Amino acid sequence: MSEETKYIRGELIYTIYTNQAEHFSIAKIKVLKTNEAFDEDELVVKGYFGEIFPGEAYVFYGEFVHHKKFGEQYHVDHYERYVPKTEEGLVSYLSSDLFPKIGKKTASRIVEALGEGAINKIIRAPDVLKDIKGLNDERRTILVERLKTYQGFDTVVVALQKVGIGLKLAQKIYQHYQDEAINILEENPYQYVFDIEGFGFHRADLIATDRGISLNHPSRIRAGILYVLNESLNDGHVFLPKDLIREKVNRLLEARRYDITDEMLMKELVEMAEEEYLVEEQDRIYLPVSYYAEAGLTTQLKRISELEVEETIVEADLLKVVGEVEEEEHLTYGKVQYEAIKQALMTKVMILTGGPGTGKTTVIKGILKAYSELNDVSMKLQDYAKRSEFPYILTAPTGRAAKRITESTGLPAYTIHRLLGWDGHQHFEKTQDNPLEGKMIIIDEFSMVDIFLANQLFKAIPSSMQVLLVGDEDQLPSVGPGQVLSDLLHSHQVTQIKLDEVYRQKEGSKIITLAHQIKHDELTAADLTKASDFNFIPCQRHQLLHSIETIVIRAIERGFDIQDIQILAPMYKTDVGINEINARIQSVVNPKRKGARELHTKDTVFRTGDKVIQLVNQPEDNVFNGDIGKITAIFRENENIDGEDQVIVTFEEDDVTYTRQDLLNITHAYCISIHKSQGSEFPIVVMPVDRAYRRMLRKNLLYTAMTRAKQSLIICGDQAAFLEGVTTIDTNERYTTLIERLTGVFTDKDYRERLEEDLEEQALGDEDVSPFDFM
Numbered sequence: 001m002s003e004e005t006k007y008i009r010g011e012l013i014y015t016i017y018t019n020q021a022e023h024f025s026i027a028k029i030k031v032l033k034t035n036e037a038f039d040e041d042e043l044v045v046k047g048y049f050g051e052i053f054p055g056e057a058y059v060f061y062g063e064f065v066h067h068k069k070f071g072e073q074y075h076v077d078h079y080e081r082y083v084p085k086t087e088e089g090l091v092s093y094l095s096s097d098l099f100p101k102i103g104k105k106t107a108s109r110i111v112e113a114l115g116e117g118a119i120n121k122i123i124r125a126p127d128v129l130k131d132i133k134g135l136n137d138e139r140r141t142i143l144v145e146r147l148k149t150y151q152g153f154d155t156v157v158v159a160l161q162k163v164g165i166g167l168k169l170a171q172k173i174y175q176h177y178q179d180e181a182i183n184i185l186e187e188n189p190y191q192y193v194f195d196i197e198g199f200g201f202h203r204a205d206l207i208a209t210d211r212g213i214s215l216n217h218p219s220r221i222r223a224g225i226l227y228v229l230n231e232s233l234n235d236g237h238v239f240l241p242k243d244l245i246r247e248k249v250n251r252l253l254e255a256r257r258y259d260i261t262d263e264m265l266m267k268e269l270v271e272m273a274e275e276e277y278l279v280e281e282q283d284r285i286y287l288p289v290s291y292y293a294e295a296g297l298t299t300q301l302k303r304i305s306e307l308e309v310e311e312t313i314v315e316a317d318l319l320k321v322v323g324e325v326e327e328e329e330h331l332t333y334g335k336v337q338y339e340a341i342k343q344a345l346m347t348k349v350m351i352l353t354g355g356p357g358t359g360k361t362t363v364i365k366g367i368l369k370a371y372s373e374l375n376d377v378s379m380k381l382q383d384y385a386k387r388s389e390f391p392y393i394l395t396a397p398t399g400r401a402a403k404r405i406t407e408s409t410g411l412p413a414y415t416i417h418r419l420l421g422w423d424g425h426q427h428f429e430k431t432q433d434n435p436l437e438g439k440m441i442i443i444d445e446f447s448m449v450d451i452f453l454a455n456q457l458f459k460a461i462p463s464s465m466q467v468l469l470v471g472d473e474d475q476l477p478s479v480g481p482g483q484v485l486s487d488l489l490h491s492h493q494v495t496q497i498k499l500d501e502v503y504r505q506k507e508g509s510k511i512i513t514l515a516h517q518i519k520h521d522e523l524t525a526a527d528l529t530k531a532s533d534f535n536f537i538p539c540q541r542h543q544l545l546h547s548i549e550t551i552v553i554r555a556i557e558r559g560f561d562i563q564d565i566q567i568l569a570p571m572y573k574t575d576v577g578i579n580e581i582n583a584r585i586q587s588v589v590n591p592k593r594k595g596a597r598e599l600h601t602k603d604t605v606f607r608t609g610d611k612v613i614q615l616v617n618q619p620e621d622n623v624f625n626g627d628i629g630k631i632t633a634i635f636r637e638n639e640n641i642d643g644e645d646q647v648i649v650t651f652e653e654d655d656v657t658y659t660r661q662d663l664l665n666i667t668h669a670y671c672i673s674i675h676k677s678q679g680s681e682f683p684i685v686v687m688p689v690d691r692a693y694r695r696m697l698r699k700n701l702l703y704t705a706m707t708r709a710k711q712s713l714i715i716c717g718d719q720a721a722f723l724e725g726v727t728t729i730d731t732n733e734r735y736t737t738l739i740e741r742l743t744g745v746f747t748d749k750d751y752r753e754r755l756e757e758d759l760e761e762q763a764l765g766d767e768d769v770s771p772f773d774f775m
């Protein structure tokens with residue numbers, strides 16, 4: 001015989017604490033009835049609830065926990081509002097003060113018509129009340145609204161629990177759809193996959209099967225197609241070839257097993273294209289966002305390139321100005337460097353590329369000074385009445401990269417998001433109708449800019465502005481879809497100057513030498529000898545954590561701050577992955593000790609003094625993906641007016657407060673991923689290399705990591721794996737069509753007109769879009 005489910009029925013006396021965002025509450029109840037071994041009159045319950053009201057009765061299911069300070073509490077796993085189960089009980093519930101203007105008579109009619117399940121029926125389809133006598137529109141609305149408030153969350157949670165969805169996920173679902181949650185669950189559970197983070201495709205399959213939705217239903221096929229396309233964005237693709245989609249969708253949906261034929265799949269593909277859920281062009285399938293971002297960028301680039309630079313340059317004047325800069329900077333520009341300065345001044349859109357130490361920054365300085373002298377404009381911000389009159393815009397994808405520009409040029413620089421007035425969601429303040437102001441925009445670290453951001457940025461650049469894109473093509477491509485810099489270079493539609501000669505090398509930098517040897521596939525084991533700024537410490541996997549620890553301790557002993565020492569690794573989850581390294585280094589440099597406060601989450605212990613990294617953009621707090629800070633305080637829930645546990649992180653400019661639920665946005669930063677390190681530089685880089693990272697050990701990844709080091713680079717681990725990695729090209733081709741569009745648009749008139757028509761049509765809906773708008 002199965003054991004009886006334990007419960008406590010009680011009336012809410014008052015709520016002690018509520019976190020509205022999480023629906024988490026702690027409350028005091030009067031115990032009415034229970035089958036738990038508990039015989040006191042009152043009890044504290046805590047858990048995730050919808051809105052709960054004093055005076056109302058609930059049935060709680062859960063278990064007792066003992067709290068050190070507050071004694072016995074009931075940890076609620078799930079609960080339901082206590083609604084009398086009999087028809088009689090229901091009538092008195094509906095005619096109670098909770099539902100104004102509903103008398104006993106009307107309540108009886110409702111229960112008579114709808115039976116014991118009346119409440120659920122009303123919430124799911126309020127129309128069932130239409131024929132009830134004595135209920136005018138106003139009363140009906142009040143009744144439905146109140147029922148939804150009182151019962152909505154509970155009903156949703158109960159329904160979701162029945163299909164195996166826990167309270168936390170149910171709470172997310174309710175927050176997203178409110179009362180629509182159940183309808184969506186019944187009609188198209190696949191919608192959850194797109195809207196709710198952490199809701200997998202297979203979970204939706206289980207629910208669909210439960211609901212009797214067949215697994216070859218068109219909505220499942222459609223969801224599969226969108227899912228595959230959406231996943232492909234994460235792999236950097238702008239589109240997928242039709243055959244590949246077919247293959248991937250078939251695999252995802254287990255097509256053969258569930259009788260999904262090729263015709264069925266193709267039919268949905270065609271219909272989805274007709275309904276504009278996706279774009280089909282020849283044999284390529286795009287999500288509309290990606291298609292219009294790529295097509296949009298092409299049009300914007302063309303628009304800006306079309307106007308020519310008005311001012312002509314007299315070579316003699318330029319030589320004179322460059323000579324002055326050379327004197328100030330104590331150097332002589334190389335031939336290509338000089339050409340770069342000249343071209344940048346004469347060209348509307350130009351790309352300046354080159355590896356580390358080839359003088360990109362030095363050339364930028366030359367361009368700015370020469371432009372200022374030749375056009376007789378000041379480079380000093382204070383000489384302008386309004387900031388918008390300042391002729392230069394300097395920008396980069398990350399805060400750290402922007403800061404580096406300011407350090408080297410002395411001019412203000414912003415992140416691209418900040419420059420465009422991004423609101424943290426989908427809105428950009430700067431657009432084609434409200435463009436940026438200035439004469440010249442310089443965008444550094446352009447290899448990191450994806451197709452979406454590039455499109456937003458170019459939209460906001462006025463036709464008269466000169467554009468200089470600066471980047472290193474050999475770095476990792478953008479995290480988001482596209483490979484804009486590389487495609488622009490290979491399209492040969494934009495003037496480009498490549499700096500090849502390495503100048504920093506002449507100052508004796510082994511790091512730079514190694515980087516260029518990798519770039520030109522010339523690196524051998526003999527090159528990995530120790531130098532003043534470089535060391536390779538061979539070790540085996542079981543020694544790797546110890547080796548990293550020793551390097552870090554030595555650097556600290558030599559006077560370096562832990563913020564200056566950056567460990568970079570490619571993967572999070574192996575036994576020598578980022579997570580393990582972080583735990584190990586934390587235990588050494590910021591161990592548990594008296595006076596250091598801690599906050600424990602599921603997998604992490606955050607401690608005051610910890611070095612942490614921000615994982616998402618949070619513009620409202622002026623903190624962005626990749627920013628590194630330090631935990632400077634931890635407050636307990638009873639120590640602040642918000643009544644929540646709080647972690648304070650100090651970033652360069654700001655203190656940011658994280659509540660428990662925000663802590664997902666940060667993680668330890670003793671070791672960070674190489675991807676996150678793009679656009680940043682660190683005095684000391686420690687780089688473990690091991691075969692455990694095998695599938696990530698690629699030339700561009702290792703090159704990116706090594707070139708982050710300013711003063712010292714220490715690699716430790718498996719030398720053979722390293723040498724193999726630096727010659728392994730990342731063969732994960734990104735599917736993009738920017739080159740074709742650029743070459744097509746610039747030469748093929750029909751194509752161009754068609755595209756422009758397409759764009760015009762799309763223009764209205766083109767603002768503020770994300771891939772999810774098309775789901």
Ligand SMILES: Nc1ncnc2c1ncn2[C@@H]1O[C@H](COP(=O)(O)OP(=O)(O)OP(=O)(O)O)[C@@H](O)[C@H]1O
Nearest residue numbers: 331332333334355356357358359360361362503504
């Ligand atoms: N023509 C030159 N003659 C002498 N030194 C030069 C010349 N060009 C650049 N340098 C020096 O080389 C070093 C690297 O230059 P710079 O910082 O401009 O390169 P970069 O390409 O921006 O490098 P990174 O991408 O690593 O920041 C600097 O110290 C700079 O002063």
